[in-house]
Each structure stands twice: as C-alpha cells, then as structure tokens.
Amino acid sequence: MVDDQPPLPPTLADVAELAGVSRQTVSNAINSPALLRPETLARVQHAIEALGYAPNRAARHLRTGSSRLIGLRMSPAQEFTADATMDRFVHALVEASREAGYHVLLFSGGPVVAGERPDLLAGYDALLRSTAVDAFIVTDTYLGNPQASWLAERRAPFVAFGRPWDDETSGHPWVDVDGAAGTRLATEHLLERGHQRIAWLGWREDSRLGEDRRAGWEQAMAARGLATDGLAVRVEDTLDAGWTASAALLDTAAPTAFVCASDTLAIGVLHTLVARGLRAGPDVGVVGFDDSQVAQVVPPGLTSVRPPLEQVAVELVRALRRLLAHEPHQAEGVLLTPTLAVRGSTARG
Amino acid sequence: MVDDQPPLPPTLADVAELAGVSRQTVSNAINSPALLRPETLARVQHAIEALGYAPNRAARHLRTGSSRLIGLRMSPAQEFTADATMDRFVHALVEASREAGYHVLLFSGGPVVAGERPDLLAGYDALLRSTAVDAFIVTDTYLGNPQASWLAERRAPFVAFGRPWDDETSGHPWVDVDGAAGTRLATEHLLERGHQRIAWLGWREDSRLGEDRRAGWEQAMAARGLATDGLAVRVEDTLDAGWTASAALLDTAAPTAFVCASDTLAIGVLHTLVARGLRAGPDVGVVGFDDSQVAQVVPPGLTSVRPPLEQVAVELVRALRRLLAHEPHQAEGVLLTPTLAVRGSTARG
DNA sequence: CTGAAAGCGCTAACAG
DNA sequence: CTGTTAGCGCTTTCAG
Numbered sequence: 001m002v003d004d005q006p007p008l009p010p011t012l013a014d015v016a017e018l019a020g021v022s023r024q025t026v027s028n029a030i031n032s033p034a035l036l037r038p039e040t041l042a043r044v045q046h047a048i049e050a051l052g053y054a055p056n057r058a059a060r061h062l063r064t065g066s067s068r069l070i071g072l073r074m075s076p077a078q079e080f081t082a083d084a085t086m087d088r089f090v091h092a093l094v095e096a097s098r099e100a101g102y103h104v105l106l107f108s109g110g111p112v113v114a115g116e117r118p119d120l121l122a123g124y125d126a127l128l129r130s131t132a133v134d135a136f137i138v139t140d141t142y143l144g145n146p147q148a149s150w151l152a153e154r155r156a157p158f159v160a161f162g163r164p165w166d167d168e169t170s171g172h173p174w175v176d177v178d179g180a181a182g183t184r185l186a187t188e189h190l191l192e193r194g195h196q197r198i199a200w201l202g203w204r205e206d207s208r209l210g211e212d213r214r215a216g217w218e219q220a221m222a223a224r225g226l227a228t229d230g231l232a233v234r235v236e237d238t239l240d241a242g243w244t245a246s247a248a249l250l251d252t253a254a255p256t257a258f259v260c261a262s263d264t265l266a267i268g269v270l271h272t273l274v275a276r277g278l279r280a281g282p283d284v285g286v287v288g289f290d291d292s293q294v295a296q297v298v299p300p301g302l303t304s305v306r307p308p309l310e311q312v313a314v315e316l317v318r319a320l321r322r323l324l325a326h327e328p329h330q331a332e333g334v335l336l337t338p339t340l341a342v343r344g345s346t347a348r349g
Numbered sequence: 350m351v352d353d354q355p356p357l358p359p360t361l362a363d364v365a366e367l368a369g370v371s372r373q374t375v376s377n378a379i380n381s382p383a384l385l386r387p388e389t390l391a392r393v394q395h396a397i398e399a400l401g402y403a404p405n406r407a408a409r410h411l412r413t414g415s416s417r418l419i420g421l422r423m424s425p426a427q428e429f430t431a432d433a434t435m436d437r438f439v440h441a442l443v444e445a446s447r448e449a450g451y452h453v454l455l456f457s458g459g460p461v462v463a464g465e466r467p468d469l470l471a472g473y474d475a476l477l478r479s480t481a482v483d484a485f486i487v488t489d490t491y492l493g494n495p496q497a498s499w500l501a502e503r504r505a506p507f508v509a510f511g512r513p514w515d516d517e518t519s520g521h522p523w524v525d526v527d528g529a530a531g532t533r534l535a536t537e538h539l540l541e542r543g544h545q546r547i548a549w550l551g552w553r554e555d556s557r558l559g560e561d562r563r564a565g566w567e568q569a570m571a572a573r574g575l576a577t578d579g580l581a582v583r584v585e586d587t588l589d590a591g592w593t594a595s596a597a598l599l600d601t602a603a604p605t606a607f608v609c610a611s612d613t614l615a616i617g618v619l620h621t622l623v624a625r626g627l628r629a630g631p632d633v634g635v636v637g638f639d640d641s642q643v644a645q646v647v648p649p650g651l652t653s654v655r656p657p658l659e660q661v662a663v664e665l666v667r668a669l670r671r672l673l674a675h676e677p678h679q680a681e682g683v684l685l686t687p688t689l690a691v692r693g694s695t696a697r698g
Numbered sequence: 699c700t701g702a703a704a705g706c707g708c709t710a711a712c713a714g
Numbered sequence: 715c716t717g718t719t720a721g722c723g724c725t726t727t728c729a730g
Contacts, residue, residue, distance in 0.1 A: 007504065009478050011707060022717045027709055037715065054478035058410035059707030062722050067407065069454070074443050087436040094423050094455045103481070104455040105418070106443045129358050129403035132452070155356070239646055267646045274648045294643045297588055297616045299623045360723060371701050376725060386699065408723035411706050 010051040019047035030055060069105045070097055070320065071133035073123055075140055076108075085290050085309070086139075089161075092313035093137065100317050105133055121150055128156050135320050137161060141174075142209065148172065159319045161312060163333065165208040173319040174333035175312050179209060179289075182305035182338040183216030183259055186287040189303070189340055190257045191224060193348050195285055199255035200232040201245060201265050210234070210261050213289060217259045231255055235265070242268020250276070250284075257285030257346075263292045266302055270345070281347040291341045301343030308336050359400040368396035379404065418454045419446055419669065420482035422472055424489055425457075434639050434658070435488075438510075441662035442486065449666050454482055470499055477505050484669050486510060490523075491558065497521065508668045510661060512682065514557035522668040523682035524661050528558060528638075531654035531687040532565030532608055535636040538652070538689055539606045540573060542697050544634050548604035549581040550594060550614050559583070559610050562638060566608045580604055584614070591617020599625070599633075606634030606695075612641045615651055619694070630696040640690050650692030657685050 016023045021044060028035045029044040036044070047053075061067045072093065075086075094104050107123040120140075124147065127133050134157065138147050141162030151158045152172055160174040190198050200217045203210030214232070221228050230253045235241035242265035249255060250272065260266040266288030273280050280286050281300055288295050291306035315334045365372045370393060377384045378393040385393070396402075410416045421442065424435075443453050456472040469489075473496065476482050483506065487496050490511030500507045501521055509523040539547050549566045552559030563581070570577050579602045584590035591614035598604060599621065609615040615637030622629050629635050630649055637644050640655035664683045 009480055012709095013707085023707090024709080024718080025716060028716085031709075035715065040715085052478055054475060056411075056707050057479045057481045058407050058416065059722090060709080061407035062405075062411050062706090062724090063708045063710085065722080074440055076440065090439070090455065091423055091425065091457075094457045098457055106439070106453040106455060108440075108443045108447055126403060129401055130406045131358055132406045264646070267648075271648045293641070294646055297613070297643055298647050299616075299620045361725095362723080372723090373702080373725085374700060377700085380725075384699065389699085405723050408706090409725080411708085411722090412724045412726080414706080 009056070010053045011056065012053075014051055015044065015047045015053050018051060019044045065131070066134050066324075067132060068102050069133045070102050070317075071105050071107060071124070071127050071136045073120075073136075073139070074106050074108050085292055085307070089139075089309045089313065092310040093316065095310075096313040096317040100321055102134075102317070102320075120145070120147060124151065124156070128154065134324060135159070137316055137320070141165065142207070157320070157323050159316050159323065161316060162209075163335075173323055175315040175319065176333065176335055177307040177312065178335050178337050179213035180216035180219065182289060182307070182340075183213045183261075184220045185216075185338070185340045186259045186289075186303070186305055187217045187220035189342065190259065190285050190287065190346060191220065193285065193346060195257040196226060197231065197253070197255045198226075198257045198259060198285075199246075199249050199253060200228070200260075201242060201249070201258050201269065202232065202234050202261040203237055204234050213261045237262050237264055239264055239268045239271070242266065243271045244268075246272040247275075255284075257287075259287050261289055263288035263290045263295045263302065263304055266304070266345075267294060267298065270298065270302070280345040282349055286345040287340075288345075295341070295343070300345060300347070303343045303346040304341050305338045306341045307338045311336050358405070359402045360405065361402075363400055364393065364396045364402050367400060368393045414480070415483050415673075416481060417451050418482045419451050419666075420454050420456060420473070420476050420485045422469075422485075422488070423455050423457050434641055434656070438488075438658045438662065441659040442665065444659075445662040445666040449670055451483075451666070451669075469494070469496060473500065473505070477503065483673060484508070486665055486669070490514065491556065506669070506672050508665050508672065510665060511558075512684075522672055524664040524668060525682065525684055526656040526661065527684050527686050528562035529565035529568065531638060531656070531689075532562045532610075533569045534565075534687070534689045535608045535638075535652070535654055536566045536569035538691065538695060539608065539634050539636065540569065542634065542695060544606040545575060546580065546602070546604045547575075547606045547608060547634075548595075548598050548602060549577070549609075550591060550598070550607050550618065551581065551583050551610040552586055553583050562610045586611055586613055588613055588617045588620070591615065592620045593617075595621040596624075604633075606636075608636050610638055612637035612639045612644045612651065612653055615653070615694075616643060616647065619647065619651070629694040631698055635694040636689075644690070644692070649694060649696070652692045652695040653690050654687045655690045656687045660685050 012023045012026050015026045026044055029041055033041055097104050107127060109120050109123045136158040138158050138160045141148060141160050141164060148160055148164060148170060152170060160172060163174055163176045164170040187198055200214055202214045218228060233245045233249055235245045246258060246269040258269050266286050269286050270280055273284055278284050288302050288304040291304040295302035295304040361372045361375050364375045375393055378390055382390055446453050456476060458469050458472045485507040487507050487509045490497060490509050497509055497513060497519060501519060509521060512523055512525045513519040536547055549563055551563045567577060582594045582598055584594045595607060595618040607618045615635050618635050619629055622633055627633050637651050637653040640653040644651035644653040
C-alpha cells in the first residue's frame, strides 16, 4: 500500500507529442479522420494505441455540450409482484445505448420524506440544471403522471416508453408495445385450443394501459361471436386481487380459461387453481402478460405475452438520436407487437 | 415546433451578477459556505434559488477530476432463472449513491462477437481511460474472474460485492453476504419444524460461493448430530438441474426437506413435487436462496434466505467514499447476515 | 472575508 | 491538410 494514486491517463497533448503533430491534428484524427493524410492518420492512430488514449469525457462534454449520457429514473422496486420486467429492459437499453455511443445514467426521485408524496420530478430537475445528461428515457407514462408534460415544458429532450395517454397532441417521440395485439394473440391461442368461456382478469378502468390490453381480448372474442358477459373483472394489480377475483369468477361464470393483464394477476389465478386442486393447463388455461422470470419458472410454466423489450430499447435510442440531431421525428411514435411465449399453463390434456 | 432549443442553464457568472458579487464568492457559497458573511451568503443563495442554478457537472468534473459517477457493469440478464436479484440491488445502489452525492453509470461489456468469449474488461477499460467514472462496483467475483485483479493492477478504485475468493491478499474493500449463516438459518428453521432428513441441493464444487452456502447446512446438521451422508448433491444452477436432481434424491435418500443454494434450484424442487403430487410445505419442506420475486409469488410461497441488499449497497458506497477519500479501509471487508423469509413451502400440516 | 488570475482537456474557428 | 488561438464553466491558488 505505497503509492496508490492511479497513473494519470494520457491527454491529447501526449499523443500529439508522441506522433510529432499538433494537438489539433490528433483531435481531427479522432473526430474527422477524413481530413488527415492517410500516412499522418496512421501515425496518430499508432500513438493513440501505444498510449492507450481515450478522450477525456468531461473536457469533451464541456466543450461540445454533450455528455453522451441518457438519464433513466429507477422507480422503486415492487415486491410481491411478478413484474421484474425492468431488469430486462434496462439491460436492453444499456446495450442499445452502447451501440449508439451513449451510457445510461440511473437516478432516483430525490429524498423520500415520510408522509409526503415523493417528488417524481426532483431527480429530472437536478440532472437537467447541471447538464448531466443529454436526454431522458421516461417509462412511467400512466395517466396523470406529470413527468412528460413537465419535461416538454422545459424543452428537455426525452423519449417515452409508453404512449402519451393523457395528451394526444403532446408531440414527443414515444415507443410502446401493442397491448391489444398481445391479448388478442393470447385469446386466439386459447380459442385454438378449444376454449370458449375465456375470462378477462384486468386492471381498474382508469388504467388506459389496462383498457388497451382488455380490448384485445374483447376483439378476439367478438371475432368468434362469443359473448363476454360476466366474464370480465377489474381489480388492483396484486397477487391477492388476482387470487380472490379468479376464485369468484370461477364460481359465478365458470370460465375454462383466463387472460390476464399481468403476470402478477395470472400467478394469482394459479394460486386459486392450486387451492382447488385444479391443474393449470389441462383443467383451466391461464395466460399472463410481461413474460417475467416468474412466468418462465413457475410450475407448470405460465404462457405469457412477451413484450419485445430489446426492440423497444433500440427504437427508443433511435428516436433519441433523431431528436438530439434535431431531425423531425415521426409524429405517431412506434408501436411494437409482442409475441406469445407458450408454456404449460395452456397445454391441453 | 418553432424554437426547440432548451434555454441555456444559468452559470456561476449569472448568479454572481444577480447577487452583485464575484464569481468566486458564488463558488464559495456552494463549496465552503462557512467562509462567507451570513448576509452575503443569504444574498447569493437567494440568487441561486431565483435562477434555478446548479453547477455544471462537466466543468466541475474537469476542474476537480471527480465525475461523481459510479460505474456498474450489467451482466447479461439470465432468462429461465429466478435470480432477478440484480433489480433490487441496482435500486438499492442508486438510492445509497444518491445519498452520498453520486450517480450510477451503467455499462455493458463491449460488443459481443459471435464465437468469441465476450471481453469482460473492455467496458471498464474505456470508462477508466476516459475518466468517466470515479470508481466501480464489481459484482461478479466468482473464482477466476479477472475483473478485480485487472482493476487492482491498474490502480482503479473499486469495491467488490462478493469476497475475493481467489486471492486472500488482494487487499481491496469488499462487502458480501454470509451465505453459510443464511443456510444455517434455513436448516435450523427446518429442524425446528421437525425435519431431520434435510437434503442439500447446491452448486458444483468449484463454486466457492456454493461451498460457503453448503457449509451452513452442514454446520446446522452437525450441531444436531445428524448425518448428511447421501443427502447432498451438486449440480448446475438451472431449473432443470434442480428438477432432475431433487427427483433422484427423493428416490435414493428420501429427504423430507431441501435446502437449496438458489431460488432457481428450489423452484426445480417445486416442479418435482408438483409432478409427484406432493405438497411443498406439508409434505416436503423447501428453502431457496435470494428471496427473488419468484420466491415471493410462486404457490405456495417459497421460504427463502433474503440477502440484505439495501444494507449491502449502503456498505459498498461507504467503502467507496472511504477509498476515494484515501482513508485506510478495514482490511477484512464487511460480511452481512441475511434473514429468512418464511412462506408456505416450509409450513407444516 | 472578498476579488483577480490561471488552467483542467478538449474542439470550433481561423490562419497558414 | 496542419498549426495557432480562444474559451466551454468551474475551482484553486494567491493578494487584498
């Protein structure tokens, strides 16, 4: 434990000296290599290699005004739900960002004061004012969330994962997953397997996301001319709510299958089936939404609608680059179609 | 879509002008407020407030050499396992970092070239050379992982989540969870519930982490004078391996309970029980490790060892601050004790 | 306690 | 195509 100071990284000047050129030429070699004579370029690149040089990000940021950082707010982790979908999304986003030369900066929403509603905007504000990030990815676009309009007001560059439900004219770029298409897929899958009395287990009516997903079930049922009366129920997105509601539904409407707005609710259905000695799949079909890890490992495997998160991340970053380059973005946003991961919970016999 | 340029954030000079002082005085008001006369300080603070000023991070970074950023490498997400523990940890880390005035920068390990082993170090190297982060949190400290020694060699500041299994003398700060204590807790819990033939379902022998966890089971069994012959098996950390191995173990050794090295393996046991018409809890006790979301929601609830990730994050950040302040760190690292989340899979009757 | 000057490493404008 | 100059916004000397 003698001299623990890390060696100072080489600067542009060091490279210039070694290559026998001016600092500016080194800068050009990195940012506009076409300007250099091939011979000079090679010499500079060799020096860069030899010294292990990489441009200092702070200096570059100060000079260019771009931090090459994308801010993402981590919403508090939900325990006792199945929606660990954030994990997969963050991975995908980091990967997509890297390919575009960006890093992801994580932040949370300021100190949580007991008794007070946490300030969702504090984190954005601090980052914005200190010019720490070039742009934000906004994920919680549920109705009434002030983030999007607040950012738009401040002219902060951002792209939303989720449609602007509350404001059709907001005009910011967004990417979303077509929930209706997903549940349509789920319902059709159950219909193909011979189910007719297919129930909907969804969220409360004020959730636009939930209504979107519900619509897919309704459409698929209507397309077959099947009645849906008494087959739908709307509850909170909790395990217990799914448990209770599915038990009640089995008693009142005797469905042979459930399409659910989330894996959390679907797992609730599985609990009901276990309690009644029914088998998920052969006895009662169950489909979730999110394709969470839980869906993948829970016995007998939960069939689930899988959002294309990798694709979402790629589209978000693409929209972001366009935005930062001040290119006009497509007015309508990007809507991606999920797939269906079929597992034991919809197996017959 | 007229003038979409966000307004330029105010600078130190703007604040100085408004407050009628020099730029230096504003800087002092922020960094060494004790130096100012209370009256002046109040005036400056008022100006800061009025303008919504926050110091430009790039400029500060360039000047002080500190980015106030902590680098964390996202390892590729595992599908079909229960270990979504990263999510909870990242949250906790973001929170702990915020309280210390740091943000978390996420990165991944360079481009993955087909056929080649991905370069774990590329991401670290790039960040280090461009002085993008002040320090790293390293999470994959399994045996043979080159990250720690590579970083140490470069004198890069880092703290490890996980003991330096391969090198007792490595001398870098670390924080870890006492796996043996966790499985001891798990085993004692089963013993209290009347189990005697308690099996161990763990990882391959070359996993030091797995051996640590196994030791707790052995200790608890030995303390009661119970034999463990034929009751232990070591497999890969996959659902299928847990499934197969537990089935074999039930046939050969007839255990009444399983302590597992991971939730993934424990879920494998649940699959075996379902297939045999046995009930987890009343018929066969099962305990996992990680307290993943899966453990929380899978019927009938998986009892699991819960690593104190929030505490881990706090200790990691504490060690990091000490390291960056060049204070001597405690030689031994910090070992934290997990708790046991008791659920239906260990309920009797 | 407050003000003036220097410079962190880089790139955008110019001059050669 | 290459070299010189200036300055991004901040903090750290050093004088007053």
